[in-house]
Amino acid sequence: MNEREAFPADALNDAGLNRQFVFDLAGLPADMVTKLAPQPGERQLILFGHGGRRLWDCVQAADLPGENPIDDYSTATVERWFAEQLPGHRYRILFPSEHPIGLQALGKLAGWHQPSPIMVGVDKEWGSWYAYRAVAIADTNLAPTTPLTGRSACPTCTGQPCIGACPANALANGEFALDTCSRYRLQPGSACAHGCLARQACPVGSAHRYAPEQIMHSYSRSLAVIRRYYA
Ligand code: SF4
Ligand code: SF4
Secondary structure: OOOOEOOOOHHHHHOOOOEEEEEEHHHOOHHHHHHHOOOOOOOEEEEEEEEOOHHHHHHHHHOOOOOOHHHHHHHHHHHHHHHHHOOOOOEEEEEOOOOOOOHHHHHHHHOOOOOOOOOOOOEOOOEOOEEEEEEEEEOOOEOOOOOOOOOEOHHHOOOOHHHHHOOOOOOHHHOOOHHHHHHHHHOOOOOOOOOOHHHHHOOOOHHHOOOHHHHHHHHHHHHHHHHHHHO
């Protein structure tokens, strides 16, 4: 391959998609590449994420209609970034979309995902206050990102306050019991209908904790999914 291009991160950082990771397809596990079904010329996968509050502020400022404003904003931001920063390159957005993609598997390869008792990953810097927002496959020749290491907070956590904060005891023994959690959230007047008390009890990355409105938004969406599942 010719000399690699530096990753143009500034516009993404400004727009709240402030975590990015470039994978060479050639360096990914073969079964993962097969599922991605790359087209001729496509040779890189780019993972876009956010950490902290800025993305939500940007989404609010964009004031998009529709049920999925974070997805719509993230897609539009990635499209604009390609057009402005990498003109002439071909890409396809694989997420958000109907394309099945293992975000957590990518997160593990990037060093973003660190297992925790609370189902979501917990990173030393961001705590649980980050998420995967978009994935694109492209014909780019960007410098691949070096995976993060040493980012896990849970093994040295004193007292593991998340576990005791769960009113449903759904994290007993450090294992997440999805059914127990879901049923508790569906109870009338549940304290967890629109937020996870265990997640909020985790002290790691608390400076990046989402605004209450963002927590309400994402947990209302997951509650709707649970309602449909248990209907
Ligand atoms: S409270 Fe401790 S064990 Fe629980 S998620 Fe946070 S760091 Fe991990
Ligand atoms: S949402 Fe509530 S019941 Fe579920 S894990 Fe969090 S604290 Fe426990």
